[in-house]
Amino acid sequence: TQLLEQSPQFLSIQEGENLTVYCNSSSVFSSLQWYRQEPGEGPVLLVTVVTGGEVKKLKRLTFQFGDARKDSSLHITAAQPGDTGLYLCAGAVVGYQKVTFGTGTKLQVIP
Amino acid sequence: KAGVTQTPRYLIKTRGQQVTLSCSPISGHRSVSWYQQTPGQGLQFLFEYFSETQRNKGNFPGRFSGRQFSNSRSEMNVSTLELGDSALYLCASSSLAGGSDTQYFGPGTRLTVL
Numbered sequence: 001t002q003l004l005e006q007s008p009q010f011l012s013i014q015e016g017e018n019l020t021v022y023c024n025s026s027s028v029f030s031s032l033q034w035y036r037q038e039p040g041e042g043p044v045l046l047v048t049v050v051t052g053g054e055v056k057k058l059k060r061l062t063f064q065f066g067d068a069r070k071d072s073s074l075h076i077t078a079a080q081p082g083d084t085g086l087y088l089c090a091g092a093v094v095g096y097q098k099v100t101f102g103t104g105t106k107l108q109v110i111p
Numbered sequence: 112k113a114g115v116t117q118t119p120r121y122l123i124k125t126r127g128q129q130v131t132l133s134c135s136p137i138s139g140h141r142s143v144s145w146y147q148q149t150p151g152q153g154l155q156f157l158f159e160y161f162s163e164t165q166r167n168k169g170n171f172p173g174r175f176s177g178r179q180f181s182n183s184r185s186e187m188n189v190s191t192l193e194l195g196d197s198a199l200y201l202c203a204s205s206s207l208a209g210g211s212d213t214q215y216f217g218p219g220t221r222l223t224v225l
Contacts, residue, residue, distance in 0.1 A: 101146075
């Protein structure tokens, strides 16, 4: 059973466009992380959200944790080629003892 | 603070051989988790060690094993390699166990089985 579903799976956009990636679950998370991974490298942490309804901004990236702590979104404004990569959400489900990873969103930003 | 390090970065083996991968966590972190990443299956959890004890294990065969040392460094061993074991193996460290704290990843070891 996949606890964390990400959408879309693939996204190819032009430089300068905006986009939103979603991470959804029927489970409640005590915290949720977003990572970006480039080919052949390990995922790099972008942000951790902990409180329901929390919004965090990292330059052109905006992260939101759902009020019920079951979902999250990542919005990128004016995407740049450097944003290209695999975006992963991950979280610790309340009552579980390990981190669960989402299915991933592969983003390509075309110059 | 130095990040998570993994050695070697690349490895080529043949079927039937065994391999040992190493992971050094961030200083002060006592939890190390291992993941297998393939294009078709995404990130799959292998196991987690905390203070030298295995706390959790994923759904992998017994050919996959690991251990953690008193300095928190961890090793992962795969015996009797199969073609399907070709993957990027990632380790992640955190200060607490069981997902209670954020995980930080190493660069990974790319294993190719011929």
